[in-house]
Amino acid sequence: MSRCVALSGGVGGAKLALGLSKAMLPEELLVIANTGDDFDHLGLRICPDIDTVSYTLGELANLELGWGRRDESWSFMETLGSLGGDTWFNLGDRDLALHVERTRRLQAGETLSAVTADVAKRFGITSAIVPMSDDDVRTIVDTAGGPLAFQHYFVREKCAPKVTGFRFAGASDARPSPAFREAFEAASPELVIICPSNPFISIDPILALPGVRGMLAGTVAPIVAISPIVGGKAIKGPTAKMMDELGLPATALGVAEHYAGLIDGFVLDKMDADEEDAVRALGPDVLVTNTVMKSLDDRVSLAREVVAFSRQLSAK
């Protein structure tokens, strides 16, 4: 049985997931990865968040770039450009192998869950990495200039368009993946972590799946979210910019408000200690600690603190 279920997007979530996998027995961790960022490009199925989590937990991530694989080469994309192909979404030669193999297996009828589990096993990962759904869910970013497919907004347009909202196409007809459901159905997990990922584009697609809010409401496990906003800024990515554009305060408190009613605990950075009382007033208990994860030690120590905090919550 998985003791800890972590909901995660890409980089920030994957960092904490790596910490969690070292703060407990790795096989006690089940990471639910957002698939709203997935898209088909160059004829390939690309799953950025699953891959970032897999590369990170497999300790294969490219730490300089912040995405993709380490020891990467770039011959493919360089040549594709010279052939007039699309180069706005960069793919390394090693990373590409995963996309080609996954696409082939999906086309042969395997589920995304099965392919993801097999890749994780080949990377030597003993934690479970589970797509939120085996059905296609695609995040659409509504902007002042019209709707954009997520990766068009995120990578091609570099998050420049002003965001007015989000939709998760296909979510209402998608089922949470079997391992996601089983993690809550067979027996309750001991803790549920909402990783410091973007609430709107990494966590909300997971919460948009039919039944997920019910599973979370029904679990006896404490649900703890870690703020991706520190000192009014996102550690990485467009979270703060999006909150501004949506007319929300780009603060840890703003994130806590987004999750109010869902969470039992909230973790914010010491830099935002002045928001502690306001977050408590929303309902959740609060842990104030260092949340910026620069080193592997940072990841493990934050994970340990989050686990200890969750235990206190469940003892109440």
Added chain:
Amino acid sequence: MSRCVALSGGVGGAKLALGLSKAMLPEELLVIANTGDDFDHLGLRICPDIDTVSYTLGELANLELGWGRRDESWSFMETLGSLGGDTWFNLGDRDLALHVERTRRLQAGETLSAVTADVAKRFGITSAIVPMSDDDVRTIVDTAGGPLAFQHYFVREKCAPKVTGFRFAGASDARPSPAFREAFEAASPELVIICPSNPFISIDPILALPGVRGMLAGTVAPIVAISPIVGGKAIKGPTAKMMDELGLPATALGVAEHYAGLIDGFVLDKMDADEEDAVRALGPDVLVTNTVMKSLDDRVSLAREVVAFSRQLSAK
């Protein structure tokens, strides 16, 4: 108008095609590439003969390997292997870009002719490279152990199974490509070259297309074939082994017999000069010269001799 139409398979044919492109104005040359070797692998459309001709004429060929691109890297295939993917058909990272881009464009509805022409243009090639057909034709190798898809025979099984015959699936319903037909319909070419390619698996698929033998019979241009067999051996590939297994003499004369009735001229190597009279007795005029192309100079000088020989034939 194309002055010279060359029918070609992979390496040997491409070498002479490169020579021909330098023995005349390059835009006077139209190379018809065999597509019977094409196959779908890892979800990609792979066209080995088109690509060998394109890389060779673009002077991008990997001369050490004898296939693929120069300045190649291999990260993709190495990683694919570590993911448990199929690695029996090796693909370099740069080569892969062509397969991905071609597959995407074909799936978007472009013809193989259009994609091939565009790639050639991007490689700076001013000769025309034309697939024999835009319709799928797939060479099946009948062997003692049963039928094998061509690349399974050729690459996966390394030509080990004993050949009993060949079939070209789809050929009877395939049309020669538009540029192939136009090269004979608008006006006759001045010469037609059958490159020193494997007669059974490189040239016969082209000849198997409905109307091609008629186009060749109807042209006033001399048709000249160059023997791929020299001194009882194939310069490259399984031609001699196949002839043995099919009960045919693995000689230049055996090749000439295969083309008897179709060709006006035959080029054989000085090493096989003793076969000249027997070839003449089959009908074609004969040029005996050095046909082994090691250097670029060898390619150009053989091409010049073949062109001069053809001119003599057409003057008759």
